[in-house]
Amino acid sequence: MKGTVLYGPRDVRFEERPEPRIEKPTDAIIRISATCVCGSDLWPYRGIQKIAKPTPMGHEYCGIVEEVGSEVKSVKPGQFVIGSFFASDNICPHCHAGYQTSCQRREFVSTAQASILRVPLADGTLVATPGPSEDLIPSLLAISDVFGTGWFAAVAANVKPGATAVVVGDGAVGLLGGLSAKQMGAERIIAMSRHESRQRLASEFGATDIVTERGEGGVARIKELTGGVGADSVLECVGTQESMMQAILSTRPGGSIGYVGVPHGVELEGEKVFYAHVHLHGGPAPVRRFLPELIDLVWERKVNPGRVFDLVLPLDQVAEGYRAMDQRRAIKALLRP
Amino acid sequence: MKGTVLYGPRDVRFEERPEPRIEKPTDAIIRISATCVCGSDLWPYRGIQKIAKPTPMGHEYCGIVEEVGSEVKSVKPGQFVIGSFFASDNICPHCHAGYQTSCQRREFVSTAQASILRVPLADGTLVATPGPSEDLIPSLLAISDVFGTGWFAAVAANVKPGATAVVVGDGAVGLLGGLSAKQMGAERIIAMSRHESRQRLASEFGATDIVTERGEGGVARIKELTGGVGADSVLECVGTQESMMQAILSTRPGGSIGYVGVPHGVELEGEKVFYAHVHLHGGPAPVRRFLPELIDLVWERKVNPGRVFDLVLPLDQVAEGYRAMDQRRAIKALLRP
Numbered sequence: 001m002k003g004t005v006l007y008g009p010r011d012v013r014f015e016e017r018p019e020p021r022i023e024k025p026t027d028a029i030i031r032i033s034a035t036c037v038c039g040s041d042l043w044p045y046r047g048i049q050k051i052a053k054p055t056p057m058g059h060e061y062c063g064i065v066e067e068v069g070s071e072v073k074s075v076k077p078g079q080f081v082i083g084s085f086f087a088s089d090n091i092c093p094h095c096h097a098g099y100q101t102s103c104q105r106r107e108f109v110s111t112a113q114a115s116i117l118r119v120p121l122a123d124g125t126l127v128a129t130p131g132p133s134e135d136l137i138p139s140l141l142a143i144s145d146v147f148g149t150g151w152f153a154a155v156a157a158n159v160k161p162g163a164t165a166v167v168v169g170d171g172a173v174g175l176l177g178g179l180s181a182k183q184m185g186a187e188r189i190i191a192m193s194r195h196e197s198r199q200r201l202a203s204e205f206g207a208t209d210i211v212t213e214r215g216e217g218g219v220a221r222i223k224e225l226t227g228g229v230g231a232d233s234v235l236e237c238v239g240t241q242e243s244m245m246q247a248i249l250s251t252r253p254g255g256s257i258g259y260v261g262v263p264h265g266v267e268l269e270g271e272k273v274f275y276a277h278v279h280l281h282g283g284p285a286p287v288r289r290f291l292p293e294l295i296d297l298v299w300e301r302k303v304n305p306g307r308v309f310d311l312v313l314p315l316d317q318v319a320e321g322y323r324a325m326d327q328r329r330a331i332k333a334l335l336r337p
Numbered sequence: 338m339k340g341t342v343l344y345g346p347r348d349v350r351f352e353e354r355p356e357p358r359i360e361k362p363t364d365a366i367i368r369i370s371a372t373c374v375c376g377s378d379l380w381p382y383r384g385i386q387k388i389a390k391p392t393p394m395g396h397e398y399c400g401i402v403e404e405v406g407s408e409v410k411s412v413k414p415g416q417f418v419i420g421s422f423f424a425s426d427n428i429c430p431h432c433h434a435g436y437q438t439s440c441q442r443r444e445f446v447s448t449a450q451a452s453i454l455r456v457p458l459a460d461g462t463l464v465a466t467p468g469p470s471e472d473l474i475p476s477l478l479a480i481s482d483v484f485g486t487g488w489f490a491a492v493a494a495n496v497k498p499g500a501t502a503v504v505v506g507d508g509a510v511g512l513l514g515g516l517s518a519k520q521m522g523a524e525r526i527i528a529m530s531r532h533e534s535r536q537r538l539a540s541e542f543g544a545t546d547i548v549t550e551r552g553e554g555g556v557a558r559i560k561e562l563t564g565g566v567g568a569d570s571v572l573e574c575v576g577t578q579e580s581m582m583q584a585i586l587s588t589r590p591g592g593s594i595g596y597v598g599v600p601h602g603v604e605l606e607g608e609k610v611f612y613a614h615v616h617l618h619g620g621p622a623p624v625r626r627f628l629p630e631l632i633d634l635v636w637e638r639k640v641n642p643g644r645v646f647d648l649v650l651p652l653d654q655v656a657e658g659y660r661a662m663d664q665r666r667a668i669k670a671l672l673r674p
Contacts, residue, residue, distance in 0.1 A: 093566045094590045102590035102614045104565075228441075229430045244607065253431045253439035253620075263607030270581065270603025274596070277439045277620040283590075283611050 003114030009047030020118035028122035058113030059085035084287035090124030100288035138306025148287030150176030156258030161185030169237030182206030253277035340451030346384030357455035365459035395450025396422035421624035427461030475643025485624030487513030493595030498522030506574030519543030590614035
């Protein structure tokens with residue numbers, strides 16, 4: 001079996017790897033139908049996040065079950081399944097509370113840019129659907145992380161019908177955060193983006209306004225667009241100090257920030273957050289909580305999150321997928337084995 | 338008229354001051370029935386928060402209206418009134434959203450440890466009650482800040498019936514945060530305190546458990562008491578780095594922290610907060626939002642928040658009130674002109 005391994009900054013290789021097999025009775029083996037490159041994969045790709053040794057990559061996936069362990073009851077060979085980037089048992093107290101990415105038995109799924117994948121805790125992690133038509137596969141794949149994460153950003157930012165929502169970040173998560181806010185009834189959706197192709201997709205997904213300024217200028221523009229009040233809901237989909245402070249300062253007192261960009265070097269000054277009077281919530285998106293609902297939305301063709309994939313490559317060209325995203329030639333690269 | 342002025346660390350003087358008078362048509366002048374020393378007054382008293390010049394003190398008050406400006410409609414001379422430490426117009430968008438301490442026209446009330454006080458924006462700020470019996474005055478005064486702030490901590494920490502709530506901080510705000518959590522139906526209330534007299538009052542207010550450990554030890558104890566899960570709601574009523582991290586790490590994923598201790602030197606590490614998966618909300622308590630509800634609770638004698646005043650002094654002995662609180666001989670000092 002072949003899979004993707006990151007050897008160091010900008011050194012992605014597609015190479016022979018040990019065939020995944022059932023290790024625990026709760027595992028499933030799936031044959032990947034589609035996988036992709038995540039914005040968070042770019043942190044180690046760019047060398048900003050150090051890796052100690054060659055590291056298998058990939059945590060977004062959908063595919064056909066090939067084999068299940070003896071204790072697996074809810075999925076069976078031949079079924080098409082989607083799972084989250086964190087495997088979860090879906091029965092512990094944290095899962096019950098809807099925070100499956102904090103599951104007491106969670107395991108990160110880290111080898112999905114491959115043709116075959118072992119998924120731990122299959123009963124708690126995977127959701128089966130009927131065999132989808134080919135054109136639905138990108139959108140079903142998107143649910144596995146990027147759409148689920150954008151959705152969580154909107155949930156955490158407490159988007160309500162009639163709300164004004166701001167999206168900080170025009171990567172695939174931010175774009176799908178905007179789509180999620182639209183689904184939740186936001187009346188005004190302000191996308192912060194300075195890239196024309198991304199602005200277009202943001203508008204297609206429901207953005208009513210585009211703001212190109214960043215930092216203080218961006219905050220001033222949001223204040224201007226909201227009559228000096230600030231936004232009800234801000235989706236923070238980047239994870240830098242600048243984007244986080246921009247989100248906090250763009251929110252009205254009593255408003256909410258949903259942050260899903262993995263923070264890199266972010267330090268929040270207690271006093272600033274205190275006087276901003278905002279709600280903060282976020283973290284690794286508990287995608288499992290949303291899987292049934294998002295699968296329905298895609299299945300009924302009410303949304304088309306797969307539109308974020310503007311580059312489709314055979315899996316063996318995965319390195320080009322990373323390059324295109326690193327150079328911002330592509331929003332997100334889909335890979336087909 | 339005499340009032341309280343802080344000249345420098347531990348130098349509190351009660352001295353002749355200019356008589357407050359109506360400056361704007363929206364002002365009211367009130368004769369103070371009772372005022373008190375706040376935990377936050379101790380920051381400048383101890384020299385931790387610098388003051389540039391002699392500074393009048395006091396922001397908690399109730400009393401009788403003596404005079405109102407020409408535009409004031411909702412209160413009139415002779416009425417007993419209670420107000421918040423921030424004057425607010427109660428009609429701007431932030432007030433409408435329930436965040437009166439972020440009112441677009443807010444003014445801090447900073448000269449209340451005196452016999453007479455000017456309150457700006459009287460219509461938006463003050464709530465009148467019938468003349469109270471003498472024994473209700475401490476509890477009505479408490480609503481002005483310390484009870485309103487404890488109440489907001491519990492609201493911000495999303496305390497629900499049946500919840501497990503932790504209170505970090507055994508000052509008057511923390512103690513009343515516990516009382517508030519009890520009113521909101523928390524089933525288990527864990528007070529973190531190592532002072533016997535405060536532990537007793539916490540229990541009287543509804544605490545079911547007392548934890549004396551702090552920092553990592555405190556977090557471990559909360560985890561132990563909650564079956565390894567963490568608390569649903571944590572009320573952070575101190576404002577230091579240690580107390581804030583203790584609050585965050587004691588909360589279950591998906592749980593909520595309400596923080597009302599004014600942060601001093603607090604820096605939140607983005608990545609830690611991200612993976613803690615918690616809700617954070619707080620800031621200066623919008624006491625005005627809660628005044629009618631809390632006045633009713635006190636009036637119907639369902640709660641007795643005035644119990645936090647374990648020292649009553651004539652106003653001219655205000656310096657002793659500061660000393661007693663600084664040395665933790667008193668939880669909170671009430672001052673009567």
